[in-house]
Every structure is written in structure tokens, then in C-alpha cells.
């Protein structure tokens with residue numbers, strides 16, 4: 001269990017308030033709010049009547065056997081898929097309409113998409129600032145379309161400069177801070193292709209931090225990462241969560257879930273369990289959701 005468990009209730013409110021004050025955002029309800037969601041790629045639902053709310057500052061792990069709908073549910077709550085019935089809200093807005101992308105840091109499974117990208121750690125983390133770029137400064141504050149109409153070449157050049165290079169001092173500070181937080185300052189000029197799996201994951205977490213995300217969504221982030229880096233990775237997640245960042249983790253390693261998450265959601269098309277990790281360990285949800293697989297997946301609950 002993480003060291004932050006004991007303060008996840010009483011002190012959690014204080015942490016949330018501090019975090020809100022820092023980010024200037026106002027939390028008016030749950031970060032994630034799914035109500036009676038049913039979804040199928042075909043006529044057969046793979047998610048059935050799922051309701052799930054996640055509040056600011058929580059550390060939630062989602063578990064379930066292969067093909068149980070975890071990634072689908074993740075896409076529904078991020079608004080990448082639309083429920084057939086029921087509703088999905090993110091930060092109080094309909095998830096599929098939500099466009100405040102910098103509030104969400106998404107770390108995909110072994111960040112595999114980036115493995116072949118010939119870009120440096122600094123460039124990856126810099127991408128986290130793009131959502132914050134003030135395009136109002138393009139064209140001396142003119143609305144972009146007017147500027148493009150009046151001075152097309154100069155404006156296009158400014159847009160390219162802004163997007164591909166010209167970050168403000170505040171942007172660069174955010175990049176540096178994020179790199180320092182994940183312990184990757186020494187690797188800024190290293191290409192992503194020349195990092196270990198654990199270091200690559202840290203770079204992608206830094207990108208999420210640079211964007212000042214207040215919800216981190218991680219899909220089996222430690223697959224293919226060496227054991228030592230996995231421990232360091234979970235320490236980092238715990239400290240980010242202690243700073244008020246909401247963590248939602250899909251994790252197949254039940255031992256890691258029990259050790260680190262405060263709350264477990266156990267899914268197999270429908271929700272089999274949703275509650276504190278201690279109660280999950282004591283419950284029969286694992287055996288019911290996983291069937292016989294549970295016995296050799298983990299000794300949890302024995």
C-alpha cells in the first residue's frame with residue numbers, strides 16, 4: 001500500500017484544495033463520472049451498465065482478465081468512444097466534447113508508439129506545452145484568422161515558430177521542472193530510442209507533468225519495464241498522487257495493485273468490485289471476475 005493511504009480521506013480534501021489553488025481550477029464534481037454506460041463494438045455489449053465515479057486526488061487501479069473491457073472503458077471515460085446508452089463525463093463535461101486536453105496525461109502501454117521516434121527526451125516533454133501555447137500572441141495579438149488573411153506569410157511563419165520552437169520562459173521552466181520531477185534531467189538530449197523502457201515511461205510521464213495534467217491515465221505502464229525501474233515508477237506515481245494528481249491505472253500485476261492503489265475497480269464487462277483495496281483482497285470478486293485464472297495470476301486474498 002502506498003504511504004499516502006492514511007491521508008487519502010481527511011488530508012485528501014486539503015491536498016485537493018491546495019492543488020486547486022495551485023492550478024487555478026475549480027473542482028465542482030468528480031473528475032470521471034460514468035452513469036449506466038453500455039457499449040458494444042457489435043450488437044453484443046463489451047461494457048454493460050457500468051457506473052463509475054472518480055474524485056480528484058484518488059489513486060484507482062482497474063483490473064480484469066484479458067478482453068474484459070478495461071481499455072474500452074478507458075476510451076469511453078476519455079471520450080474517445082461514445083456510450084450506446086448512459087452518460088460519460090470528464091471534469092463535469094460530456095467526455096466526447098471535452099477539449100481541455102492538457103488536463104489529462106495519458107501514458108500508453110510501453111509507450112511503444114514512440115519507440116521508433118528519432119526525437120530527444122526534451123522534444124517529447126516539450127510537446128506537453130503545446131496545449132498551453134498562446135496562439136493569441138501570433139500576429140501581435142490579432143485573431144489568427146484575421147492575421148492569416150492580412151499577413152499570410154508572416155503569420156504562417158510565426159505559427160510554425162510558435163509550434164515548433166518558440167516556447168516562453170514559463171513553458172521552458174515547466175519542461176525543466178517536469179524532467180527534474182521524474183529524474184530525467186540528465187537525459188534531456190538522449191534520443192527516445194536510446195532509453196530503457198523505464199526511462200521512456202518517465203519521459204512520457206514528464207510530458208504529462210509539463211502539460212500540468214491533473215488526471216494521469218496509464219494503460220499497463222510497466223509492461224516490458226525492468227523490475228528495478230518498476231519500483232521507482234510506482235514511487236513516482238505515489239508522490240505525484242500525494243501532490244493531488246488523480247491516478248487511474250490499468251494494471252495486470254495484482255501484486256502491484258494491492259501494494260500501490262487505494263481503490264480497485266474489478267471489471268469483466270460489468271463491475272464485479274469497486275472499493276478500497278483492503279476490501280478487494282478480502283472479497284471473492286477476483287475469483288468471480290477472473291474465474292480459475294485468478295489462482296495462478298496471484299496469491300492475493302489467500
Ligand SMILES: Nc1ncnc2c1ncn2[C@@H]1O[C@H](COP(=O)(O)OP(=O)(O)OP(=O)(O)O)[C@@H](O)[C@H]1O
Nearest residue numbers: 041042046064065066067068069070071072073252
Ligand atoms: N476496435 C474493436 N473492434 C471490435 N472489437 C473490439 C475492439 N476493441 C476491442 N474489442 C473487443 O472488445 C472486448 C474488450 O476489449 P478490451 O480491449 O477493452 O479489453 P481489455 O480488458 O483492455 O483487454 P486486455 O487486458 O487484453 O488488453 C474484447 O472482446 C475485444 O476483442
